[in-house]
Amino acid sequence: MAETHGSQATPHRPPPSRRTLLRLLAIGVLAAVIGIVFGLLIPWFPPAAATQAHTIDTLYYVLIIATVPIFVLVTTVVLFSGWRWRMRPGEERLDGPPIHGSTQLEVIWTALPSALIAALVVYAAIVLADIGAKQPNELKIGVTGQQFEWTFSYPTYHDAAGKPIVAYQLYLPINRPVVFEIHSVDVIHTFWVPAFRIQEDAVPGLTTSFRATPDRLGTYQVICNQLCGYGHSTMRTTLHIISASAFSSWLTDHGYSAGAQTTSIQRKPAPGGVATEIADGWTGYAPLPKAQTTTKEGTQ
Amino acid sequence: MIARLRRPGLHRGILAIPLGIGFAYAIVLPIRAASHYHPVLDGTAILQVAMIAAPFAFLIGLGAFDYWFYWASGRPSRPEDHSGHGARSWKDYFRVNTDHKVIGVQYVVHSFLYFLIGGLFAMLMRVQLAQPGGKFVDANTYNGLFSVHATVLIFLFVIPVFAGLANFVLPLMIGAPDMAFPRLNALSFWLLPIAGLMLLGSFFAPGGSFASGWTAYAPLSTTAPIGQVFFTLGVQFAGASSIATALNFLVTIITMRAPGMSFFRMPLLVWANFSTSLLVVIATPFIAASQFFVLLDRALGFNFFNAGSGGDVLMYQHVFWFYSHPAVYIMMLPGFGIISEVIAVKARKPIFGYRMMAFSLLAIVILGFTVWAHHMFTSGMPGWLRDPMMITTAIIAVPTGVKIFSWLATLWRGVLHMDTPMLWAMGFITMFTLGGISGVMLAMVPFDLHVSKTYFIVAHIHYVLFGGSVFTIFAGVYYWFPKMTGRMYDERLGKWHFWTTLVFFNATFAPMHLIGIQGMPRRVADYSSQFATWNLIISIASWGLGLSTLIFIYNMVVSWRGGPRAVANPWRGLTLEWQVSSPPPIFNFDSLPTIVGGPYEYGVPGAVHAVFRDGADVPAPATTRAMVTQE
Numbered sequence: 067m068a069e070t071h072g073s074q075a076t077p078h079r080p081p082p083s084r085r086t087l088l089r090l091l092a093i094g095v096l097a098a099v100i101g102i103v104f105g106l107l108i109p110w111f112p113p114a115a116a117t118q119a120h121t122i123d124t125l126y127y128v129l130i131i132a133t134v135p136i137f138v139l140v141t142t143v144v145l146f147s148g149w150r151w152r153m154r155p156g157e158e159r160l161d162g163p164p165i166h167g168s169t170q171l172e173v174i175w176t177a178l179p180s181a182l183i184a185a186l187v188v189y190a191a192i193v194l195a196d197i198g199a200k201q202p203n204e205l206k207i208g209v210t211g212q213q214f215e216w217t218f219s220y221p222t223y224h225d226a227a228g229k230p231i232v233a234y235q236l237y238l239p240i241n242r243p244v245v246f247e248i249h250s251v252d253v254i255h256t257f258w259v260p261a262f263r264i265q266e267d268a269v270p271g272l273t274t275s276f277r278a279t280p281d282r283l284g285t286y287q288v289i290c291n292q293l294c295g296y297g298h299s300t301m302r303t304t305l306h307i308i309s310a311s312a313f314s315s316w317l318t319d320h321g322y323s324a325g326a327q328t329t330s331i332q333r334k335p336a337p338g339g340v341a342t343e344i345a346d347g348w349t350g351y352a353p354l355p356k357a358q359t360t361t362k363e364g365t366q
Numbered sequence: 367m368i369a370r371l372r373r374p375g376l377h378r379g380i381l382a383i384p385l386g387i388g389f390a391y392a393i394v395l396p397i398r399a400a401s402h403y404h405p406v407l408d409g410t411a412i413l414q415v416a417m418i419a420a421p422f423a424f425l426i427g428l429g430a431f432d433y434w435f436y437w438a439s440g441r442p443s444r445p446e447d448h449s450g451h452g453a454r455s456w457k458d459y460f461r462v463n464t465d466h467k468v469i470g471v472q473y474v475v476h477s478f479l480y481f482l483i484g485g486l487f488a489m490l491m492r493v494q495l496a497q498p499g500g501k502f503v504d505a506n507t508y509n510g511l512f513s514v515h516a517t518v519l520i521f522l523f524v525i526p527v528f529a530g531l532a533n534f535v536l537p538l539m540i541g542a543p544d545m546a547f548p549r550l551n552a553l554s555f556w557l558l559p560i561a562g563l564m565l566l567g568s569f570f571a572p573g574g575s576f577a578s579g580w581t582a583y584a585p586l587s588t589t590a591p592i593g594q595v596f597f598t599l600g601v602q603f604a605g606a607s608s609i610a611t612a613l614n615f616l617v618t619i620i621t622m623r624a625p626g627m628s629f630f631r632m633p634l635l636v637w638a639n640f641s642t643s644l645l646v647v648i649a650t651p652f653i654a655a656s657q658f659f660v661l662l663d664r665a666l667g668f669n670f671f672n673a674g675s676g677g678d679v680l681m682y683q684h685v686f687w688f689y690s691h692p693a694v695y696i697m698m699l700p701g702f703g704i705i706s707e708v709i710a711v712k713a714r715k716p717i718f719g720y721r722m723m724a725f726s727l728l729a730i731v732i733l734g735f736t737v738w739a740h741h742m743f744t745s746g747m748p749g750w751l752r753d754p755m756m757i758t759t760a761i762i763a764v765p766t767g768v769k770i771f772s773w774l775a776t777l778w779r780g781v782l783h784m785d786t787p788m789l790w791a792m793g794f795i796t797m798f799t800l801g802g803i804s805g806v807m808l809a810m811v812p813f814d815l816h817v818s819k820t821y822f823i824v825a826h827i828h829y830v831l832f833g834g835s836v837f838t839i840f841a842g843v844y845y846w847f848p849k850m851t852g853r854m855y856d857e858r859l860g861k862w863h864f865w866t867t868l869v870f871f872n873a874t875f876a877p878m879h880l881i882g883i884q885g886m887p888r889r890v891a892d893y894s895s896q897f898a899t900w901n902l903i904i905s906i907a908s909w910g911l912g913l914s915t916l917i918f919i920y921n922m923v924v925s926w927r928g929g930p931r932a933v934a935n936p937w938r939g940l941t942l943e944w945q946v947s948s949p950p951p952i953f954n955f956d957s958l959p960t961i962v963g964g965p966y967e968y969g970v971p972g973a974v975h976a977v978f979r980d981g982a983d984v985p986a987p988a989t990t991r992a993m994v995t996q997e
Binding site: 078079081082108110111112121122125126129133136137140141143144147148151152153157160161162163164165166167168171172175176179180183186187190191193194197198248252253254256258260263264265266267269270271272274276287289290291292293294295296297298299300 | 504505506509577578579583585586589673674677678679680713714715716718719720721722744745746749752753756757760761763764767768770771772774775777778779780781782783784792795796799800803806807809810811812813815816818819820880883884885887889890891892893894967968969970973
């Protein structure tokens with residue numbers, strides 16, 4: 067470290083001894099370990115009910131392991147400085163050593179965080195591609211938000227009249243990949259399933275989407291997560307993940323008729339995409355030409 | 367009597383407001399009659415025009431435009447000879463004054479008024495949320511409370527209080543007699559009460575206050591009751607104030623530095639405000655545009671955001687966040703400047719890596735414009751935008767990290783004066799690091815897919831804006847209190863204020879990370895009972911946090927009235943504002959300072975930042991030199 071002492075040999079405080087530094091390091095490492103253990107033990111997440119959820123949870127725990135030491139480093143230095151370097155009686159006129167910087171240190175604390183961040187970004191990008199990957203045999207579900215309720219449609223399953231099954235609670239068979247196509251009829255809503263760890267906005271004029279593969283039986287919350295008016299906090303419904311056979315009987319109970327002819331889906335390009343009752347059963351904006359580009363990208 | 371009423375001032379401004387409203391009627395009634403609408407029955411058209419006309423009438427009445435009117439009409443104008451400088455009694459703070467020191471105090475006091483109001487709203491929200499099924503207010507009022515809470519604290523507290531502190535100390539720091547445009551400076555301040563009253567006044571609008579959050583996403587905002595317009599227009603006045611001040615800072619910093627003050631001899635507070643002003647002048651027009659779009663949609667049916675008529679809903683978010691992400695740095699960079707000043711002086715050491723500190727500010731300015739869509743990861747925007755925005759967002763942590771590590775290195779081996787400003791500065795470093803870490807987590811798109819718009823976000827922004835910005839504001843207010851008021855504050859109360867705030871701040875916001883990840887959405891008036899325990903703890907802690915502010919207010923009021931007199935340089939600082947009396951003389955410097963060295967040469971024997979021309983006034987910075995002479 068470049069250090070210029072005045073000719074008067076001012077009585078600056080000496081640098082901490084090797085022993086003090088080692089002790090400080092030991093305390094820091096111990097605190098970081100304790101912090102990480104706590105970070106991993108805290109029951110952060112609600113139950114995970116999709117394969118994607120496990121991947122995202124793992125990402126979070128990796129983030130905990132990577133970032134707790136940084137917080138511990140900063141806090142340890144601040145606390146140590148406050149204790150070791152605090153002004154003591156008689157030192158009212160004392161100054162610190164005039165150290166103006168150190169290129170070596172500055173390179174280190176630019177390069178190391180950059181490397182850490184680069185690694186995390188690459189990992190997160192891989193996770194992102196992974197959770198959005200197209201799966202074989204996907205079940206398509208239409209999700210429509212409106213103030214203040216959700217409607218779900220099953221365009222692959224039709225009733226005797228040829229209309230898709232429609233439900234106000236979401237029923238999904240376990241272990242079958244699902245792709246949600248999300249619409250809104252009024253303002254922006256967010257279709258969020260905390261058990262899947264994924265949400266996507268329902269935007270007027272757009273079709274948005276994400277994928278999930280349910281892998282745990284049970285009932286879970288579906289939450290609107292975008293402020294959508296005075297009833298926003300009540301815009302909830304329930305997700306039921308059920309076995310494949312229970313799903314079949316649920317479909318039958320809701321009028322599924324295996325032999326029914328599919329009515330052709332007439333997405334009338336209504337003038338300007340005004341809300342229309344679309345033949346496949348759910349109310350939605352007829353997608354505007356612009357919206358289709360987004361549909362293709364979807365949740366990557 | 368008539369002559370008194372005609373004189374510019376607050377009373378003339380208030381008298382002019384009915385004229386503005388009358389003007390609105392005069393414009394709207396004939397147009398509505400001509401278009402075969404009932405001219406009077408529907409008040410919304412008149413209200414919207416009046417909300418533009420009345421503030422301008424107020425400003426004209428106040429005298430904010432007198433000079434330009436005199437000049438335009440060819441009458442003899444009164445040149446700015448600084449004769450109106452200084453405040454001789456408290457009443458002078460309620461007049462249009464062109465003295466940057468008076469304006470600075472006006473800004474700071476006015477901002478803290480809104481700090482209390484915004485904080486009170488938060489406490490009311492926490493009453494509603496103390497238990498699930500809260501019946502304290504209805505859902506619409508609750509949505510209004512958090513919308514006004516955020517808007518007021520962003521546009522009328524954090525942004526202007528930094529502008530106020532800088533207004534006071536920045537011209538002093540660079541050795542200037544005033545800001546470059548003193549009249550514009552006064553106008554900038556007087557736009558703020560208009561914005562503030564408009565935002566608060568929305569509670570009296572039919573249908574309640576604006577309730578679409580401070581983000582005012584379309585189409586919720588374009589279809590909301592008339593209270594929304596109070597946000598749409600209020601933000602315009604706050605934004606105009608912000609832009610005018612930023613221009614003023616830029617010109618002041620570029621053209622009015624004392625001889626010898628090169629850019630790399632400027633204190634880092636000046637660098638920070640230079641960077642912030644760049645952000646403000648480039649970014650703020652975007653929020654103005656976004657709100658004009660909303661206004662035109664609402665008032666004249668432009669359908670910018672009406673998907674049914676070919677509008678594009680996501681465009682609002684892109685334009686809005688192109689301002690509102692840089693706004694986060696507008697609310698943080700001046701705080702970085704304050705912390706650099708406080709830490710260098712209180713640790714008695716030069717800032718470690720001064721040039722890197724300046725360059726990292728500029729890096730944040732540039733990167734700040736490349737990350738806006740990270741607020742939109744789940745918005746349905748094109749999927750390809752996610753990866754680039756994740757990368758830029760993560761990169762911005764690097765220059766921020768450089769600043770944190772440089773402050774730590776400045777503390778190392780210093781002689782730490784652990785008084786109130788220093789406690790806030792050290793508290794800031796740790797709390798802001800937490801906010802930065804959760805920010806890096808949120809940059810990781812897959813994690814954001816889960817926690818976006820949850821209480822995790824609420825926790826993150828409060829660690830950044832409260833643990834970050836507000837801590838720096840407190841550091842700055844305590845640090846310059848002696849300079850601004852000529853009095854010393856009570857050190858013991860200051861420390862109490864710090865420790866109570868630190869404890870209750872963490873008790874309030876740390877649990878929000880957890881309940882957010884567990885699945886509690888933000889902006890809800892009610893929640894599922896699984897979050898009941900934590901919410902009760904948070905509500906209790908938030909009241910503690912609110913009450914801890916009373917210690918601060920008491921300390922400030924009592925110390926300003928009767929605290930011990932402050933000497934010119936109580937902290938033995940080297941920068942120029944400490945080389946003049948406390949409070950500074952009306953014209954700042956009796957003789958022009960010449961800058962001969964860096965601003966932070968603590969511990970360098972005989973180092974001087976500035977000398978004064980007449981030689982009589984050579985500052986006694988009491989660095990090592992003073993120490994040596996004593997021994």
